[in-house]
Amino acid sequence: MDTTSDDQAGPSHAGSVNGAATGPAPFPVYAFVNQKGGCGKTTTAVNLAGALAARGDRVLLIDLDPQAHATLGLGCSPDRPTVVDVLLGDASVEEAVVLAPGRLTLLPAEPRLAEFEEVSGRMIHPEQRLRTALVEAARRGMTFDHVLVDCSPRADGVLCANALFASTYTFLIVETGAFALQGAVQALKVLDEVADNQERTFDVRVIGTMFDRRTKFARELLVALHARFGEAMFETVIRTSVRLREAPALGVPVQELDPTCRGAVDFAALAEEVVKLRHDIVLQPAAPPTASPASAGTPSSPPSGESHPGSLPHPSPDDVASPRA
Numbered sequence: 352m353d354t355t356s357d358d359q360a361g362p363s364h365a366g367s368v369n370g371a372a373t374g375p376a377p378f379p380v381y382a383f384v385n386q387k388g389g390c391g392k393t394t395t396a397v398n399l400a401g402a403l404a405a406r407g408d409r410v411l412l413i414d415l416d417p418q419a420h421a422t423l424g425l426g427c428s429p430d431r432p433t434v435v436d437v438l439l440g441d442a443s444v445e446e447a448v449v450l451a452p453g454r455l456t457l458l459p460a461e462p463r464l465a466e467f468e469e470v471s472g473r474m475i476h477p478e479q480r481l482r483t484a485l486v487e488a489a490r491r492g493m494t495f496d497h498v499l500v501d502c503s504p505r506a507d508g509v510l511c512a513n514a515l516f517a518s519t520y521t522f523l524i525v526e527t528g529a530f531a532l533q534g535a536v537q538a539l540k541v542l543d544e545v546a547d548n549q550e551r552t553f554d555v556r557v558i559g560t561m562f563d564r565r566t567k568f569a570r571e572l573l574v575a576l577h578a579r580f581g582e583a584m585f586e587t588v589i590r591t592s593v594r595l596r597e598a599p600a601l602g603v604p605v606q607e608l609d610p611t612c613r614g615a616v617d618f619a620a621l622a623e624e625v626v627k628l629r630h631d632i633v634l635q636p637a638a639p640p641t642a643s644p645a646s647a648g649t650p651s652s653p654p655s656g657e658s659h660p661g662s663l664p665h666p667s668p669d670d671v672a673s674p675r676a
């Protein structure tokens with residue numbers, strides 16, 4: 352599977368898709384995906400958005416999950432219109448966005464978003480709706496340095512297809528727990544199918560999360576992930592953090608809660624990597640899953656695969672990790 356763009360500088364999907372004309376995405380768009388629920392997609396999307404905004408960038412966070420966890424976790428329970436109205440063509444991005452804590456602009460979701468899956472069957476190119484809305488928003492003068500799209504676990508559904516179609520980069524979120532490598536390989540297979548349907552390639556980058564350096568398993572797994580994904584993996588890994596669990600209950604990104612906690616520090620480091628992203632990494636086709644983290648990276652690794660254990664963040668006393676095996 353060729354998961355990357357061969358375009359060094361521009362967006363990854365200029366050209367034609369299923370006969371429909373496409374062009375450059377108006378903003379850098381990152382889709383947060385993994386078909387596994389509870390692996391940290393929403394936490395990563397919300398707090399990376401917060402970190403990018405904290406450095407002064409203009410950030411749009413799009414909640415594309417009917418569960419609306421990003422929306423609720425930012426303390427927003429908006430009246431209509433929401434993102435479903437945008438996808439249906441009944442509202443513009445400009446009309447539907449709200450200002451959220453952490454200097455974020457949020458395009459909120461609501462449970463009604465699930466209905467889009469049903470009505471999309473009667474639409475031509477329903478997967479292109481989000482991108483079309485973003486192009487229209489740019490035409491109307493809206494500008495963003497980053498657009499982050501939090502996806503539902505249905506990676507093969509039409510909502511995720513919208514995020515992927517609009518995306519400049521696909522961020523695969525991998526919880527550094529049991530079966531992480533197998534899950535990541537499975538996710539790449541799903542992405543491969545969507546890429547085939549959309550007649551394009553995705554520039555996939557991998558973010559490790561919920562990392563607990565106290566467990567040998569997690570440390571070995573991180574090495575295996577780096578070996579498997581090479582430079583497509585971000586150096587920054589998001590550690591387990593109690594503050595990251597608390598922040599949504601308080602309706603804020605973690606930076607607003609405690610800018611010095613490990614969650615805020617990790618996302619600040621990740622944000623610095625994200626602003627330097629370029630389309631110059633080729634991720635090799637998905638390899639079959641293997642049994643143990645230590646052996647998983649070696650036989651099927653791309654030649655560029657390297658481990659970066661030296662880049663692991665150091666634990667801080669201000670935040671207590673949740674033990675995970």
Ligand SMILES: Nc1ncnc2c1ncn2[C@@H]1O[C@H](COP(=O)(O)OP(=O)(O)O)[C@@H](O)[C@H]1O
Nearest residue numbers: 388389390391392393394561590591592595596
């Ligand atoms: N780095 C982390 N440290 C501690 N808890 C985390 C971390 N990332 C996610 N969580 C918690 O794990 C659960 C699932 O995360 P979430 O982001 O909602 O996953 P997803 O969007 O993939 O379903 C949530 O309770 C969240 O607070």
Ligand SMILES: [Mg+2]
Nearest residue numbers: 392393416420
């Ligand atoms: Mg989620």
